[in-house]
Amino acid sequence: MDVLGHFNYWVAIALAMVGLYAVTARGHLIKKLIGLSLFQTSVFLLFISIGKVSGGTAPIIAEGFTVYSNPLTHVLILTAIVVSVATLAVGLALTVAIKRTYGTEEDDEIEALDRAEDEQ
Amino acid sequence: MFLAAAAALLATMALGLTRAFAGPTVYDRVLAVNSIGTKTVLLIAVLGFLMERPDFLDISLLYALLNFIGTIAVLRFIRQRRGPVGN
Amino acid sequence: MVLDVLSWITISAGAFFILAGGIGLIRLPDVFCRVHAAGLTDTVGAGLMLTGLMLQAGATLVTVKLVLIMVFLIFTSPTASYALAHAALLDGIKPWTKADRKERKP
Amino acid sequence: MLLVFVLATGIAAVWLRNLLASAMLLGIYSLLMAALWVVLDAVDVAFTEAAVGAGLTTALMLFAIWLTGRQEKPPVRKPWFPLAGALITGGLLIFGTIDMPKFGDPQAPAQVHVAPYYLENAEAQTGVPNVVTSVLASYRGFDTLGEVTVVFTAGMGVVVLLGGLRRRRRTDET
Amino acid sequence: MKDYFVLRVMAKLLIPFILLFGFYVQMHGDYGPGGGFQAGVIIAAALILYAIVFDVGPARRVAPMWMLVALSCIGVLLYASVGVATMMAGGQFLEYGVLAHDPAHGNHLGILIIEIGVGVAVAAAMLMIYFSFAGRR
Structure with missing residues (x-):
C-alpha cells in the first residue's frame, strides 16, 4: 500500500467528489452541468490510468518499441469524450428551453413555480 | 535538457493558474487560458521529444490552430451582450 | 555537437522568456499590461524553444511540423491578444495609468 | 504535478459563482487534461480532447450563458448534506482502490485479457499501425x-x- | 464582427489550413493519432470560426440546416451500410474481411470507409448543435 501507486486513482475520485458536490449542492443548472462534466472527466482519468503500462508508449505500432499501453481503454474514452460533448450540448439546450419556459434557471425557483402551479 | 524545459513550462503554467484563480476580472482568466494554451502546445512538443515519439506533434499543431477560437468567442460574446457591465 | 550546444542555448533562452512571461502575468497591475507580457514573451519564448527543438530534430518531417506550429503560433497568438484586449476595452475596463499607482500606494 | 493542477482547477471551477469565469476555468481544465493524456500515453484521447476542448465547448458554454444568465445566485440552504454525501462516496471509493493493482502494473487484470491480442494481431489483420x-x-x-x-x-x-x-x-x- | 480587419484576415487565412488539417487527420488516422471523431470536430471548428467572425447568417448559407441534417443521416447510414454490404458479401455484420480478396486489405478499406462515415456524421451533428445555439436571438 503505497501512496504513489494509487495517486492517480485518488485524484480521479477527488474529481468525482467535486463533481458530485457540484451536481447536488449547486442550484444553477449550468453549474450542475459543469459538475457533470467534471464527473465525466474523472471517469476518463480512471480508465486511462488503468490502461497505462509503466515503461510503455502510445499504442501506435512503430519500430524500436515493444511495450505499449492498453489500447482498449483509449478507444472507450475517445468515443466517450465526443459523446460527453454531445450530451453537454443537449443539457445546455434543455437549460435554455427551461429558461424560456420558467424565466429562471435556479433549481429552487423552478420547484417553487411548479408547486405554485399545482396549487392553482 | 528537455526535462528542464518541461519543468520551466510547468512552473509557468502554475503561475498562469494562480492568475486564473485570483484574476479580478474575467479577462484575466481568459488571458490565463490563452497563455496556458500556448504553454500546452510547447509542453506537448517537448514531451514528444522526451518520450522519443515525435509524432505527438500533431496534437500541438492542432492546439496552435484552434486555441484562439475560444478567445474570439469571448469577444463575440461581449459584443452581443448589451447587458449590465459587471465583474 | 555544435548543433546540440546551439539547441540547448536556444531552449534555455526560450524557457527563460517563458518564465519571465509567467512572472509578468502575476506581477503586472492590470489586464492590458498582462496581455502585453503574455503575448510578447509567448511569441519570443515559444519561437526560441521551437527553434531549439528543430535543431534537435534535424532535417525530417518533424522539423516541417515544428515550422508549421511556429508559423501558426505567430499568426494566432497576437490575434487572440488583440481580440482579448478589445473585449476588455468594450466591457468598460479602464487601462491602468500612473495615477492609479499614486492612489494605491498609501 | 499535472494531476494537482487539474484537481485545483476543477475545485475552482465549481467554487466560483461567476459563470463566465467558470466556463474559462473549464477551458483551462480541458487543456491540462490534454497534457495529462499525453503523459499517460493516450495520444488519440489527447487529440480528441484538444479538438473538442479548444473551440467547441467554450463556444457552446458562452452561448448558453448568453442565453440564460451570467451570475449565479447565492445558495439558500447550507450545503452540508451534499458535502457529506460526496465525502462519504469518496471515502468508500478510496476504500475500494486499496485492492486495485498498482498504477502502471503490467500484470494488472486489465492488461492481460484482450489487449495483448489486439497489440499483437492488429497490424497483421487490418494493416493499420x-x-x-x-x-x-x-x-x-x-x-x-x-x-x-x-x-x-x-x-x-x-x-x-x-x-x-x-x-x-x-x-x-x- | 465584420468590422474587425485583423480577425477577418486571420480567419480567411486560417480556415483553409484548419480544414486541410481536418482532412489530413481523417486520412492519416491509420498511421498516427486521429480518426473520424477528431476530424469531424476539427472541420466543425473551422466552420464555427467562420460563423463567429462573419456572423451566423453567411455560415448558414455555406452549410444550410437541411444539408447538415441530411449529411449527418448520410454519415450514420454510410457506417451501417458498410455492415450491410459485408453481410451481402457473405460475412457477418461489420466483418470487413470479405470486402477485398485479402482480409487485411478488406479490413483497411472497411476502416477507411466507416471513418469517413463517422467524420461526416460528427461534423454535421456538431455544426447542427452550434447553429441552433447561435441562431437563437
Whole structure:
C-alpha cells in the first residue's frame, strides 16, 4: 500500500467528489452541468490510468518499441469524450428551453413555480 | 535538457493558474487560458521529444490552430451582450 | 555537437522568456499590461524553444511540423491578444495609468 | 504535478459563482487534461480532447450563458448534506482502490485479457499501425456505430429543442 | 464582427489550413493519432470560426440546416451500410474481411470507409448543435 501507486486513482475520485458536490449542492443548472462534466472527466482519468503500462508508449505500432499501453481503454474514452460533448450540448439546450419556459434557471425557483402551479 | 524545459513550462503554467484563480476580472482568466494554451502546445512538443515519439506533434499543431477560437468567442460574446457591465 | 550546444542555448533562452512571461502575468497591475507580457514573451519564448527543438530534430518531417506550429503560433497568438484586449476595452475596463499607482500606494 | 493542477482547477471551477469565469476555468481544465493524456500515453484521447476542448465547448458554454444568465445566485440552504454525501462516496471509493493493482502494473487484470491480442494481431489483420483506430473501427465496430448514433441523436435533439428546423421552415414560407 | 480587419484576415487565412488539417487527420488516422471523431470536430471548428467572425447568417448559407441534417443521416447510414454490404458479401455484420480478396486489405478499406462515415456524421451533428445555439436571438 503505497501512496504513489494509487495517486492517480485518488485524484480521479477527488474529481468525482467535486463533481458530485457540484451536481447536488449547486442550484444553477449550468453549474450542475459543469459538475457533470467534471464527473465525466474523472471517469476518463480512471480508465486511462488503468490502461497505462509503466515503461510503455502510445499504442501506435512503430519500430524500436515493444511495450505499449492498453489500447482498449483509449478507444472507450475517445468515443466517450465526443459523446460527453454531445450530451453537454443537449443539457445546455434543455437549460435554455427551461429558461424560456420558467424565466429562471435556479433549481429552487423552478420547484417553487411548479408547486405554485399545482396549487392553482 | 528537455526535462528542464518541461519543468520551466510547468512552473509557468502554475503561475498562469494562480492568475486564473485570483484574476479580478474575467479577462484575466481568459488571458490565463490563452497563455496556458500556448504553454500546452510547447509542453506537448517537448514531451514528444522526451518520450522519443515525435509524432505527438500533431496534437500541438492542432492546439496552435484552434486555441484562439475560444478567445474570439469571448469577444463575440461581449459584443452581443448589451447587458449590465459587471465583474 | 555544435548543433546540440546551439539547441540547448536556444531552449534555455526560450524557457527563460517563458518564465519571465509567467512572472509578468502575476506581477503586472492590470489586464492590458498582462496581455502585453503574455503575448510578447509567448511569441519570443515559444519561437526560441521551437527553434531549439528543430535543431534537435534535424532535417525530417518533424522539423516541417515544428515550422508549421511556429508559423501558426505567430499568426494566432497576437490575434487572440488583440481580440482579448478589445473585449476588455468594450466591457468598460479602464487601462491602468500612473495615477492609479499614486492612489494605491498609501 | 499535472494531476494537482487539474484537481485545483476543477475545485475552482465549481467554487466560483461567476459563470463566465467558470466556463474559462473549464477551458483551462480541458487543456491540462490534454497534457495529462499525453503523459499517460493516450495520444488519440489527447487529440480528441484538444479538438473538442479548444473551440467547441467554450463556444457552446458562452452561448448558453448568453442565453440564460451570467451570475449565479447565492445558495439558500447550507450545503452540508451534499458535502457529506460526496465525502462519504469518496471515502468508500478510496476504500475500494486499496485492492486495485498498482498504477502502471503490467500484470494488472486489465492488461492481460484482450489487449495483448489486439497489440499483437492488429497490424497483421487490418494493416493499420495505429492500434486504437483498428480497435475502434474494426474489433469494436458495433460499439462505435452506437456511439455515432448517440452523437447523431444528440444533434437532432438539440435542433428540436431549440427549434432550429421550425424557424427555417417559417422563413421559407414567407 | 465584420468590422474587425485583423480577425477577418486571420480567419480567411486560417480556415483553409484548419480544414486541410481536418482532412489530413481523417486520412492519416491509420498511421498516427486521429480518426473520424477528431476530424469531424476539427472541420466543425473551422466552420464555427467562420460563423463567429462573419456572423451566423453567411455560415448558414455555406452549410444550410437541411444539408447538415441530411449529411449527418448520410454519415450514420454510410457506417451501417458498410455492415450491410459485408453481410451481402457473405460475412457477418461489420466483418470487413470479405470486402477485398485479402482480409487485411478488406479490413483497411472497411476502416477507411466507416471513418469517413463517422467524420461526416460528427461534423454535421456538431455544426447542427452550434447553429441552433447561435441562431437563437
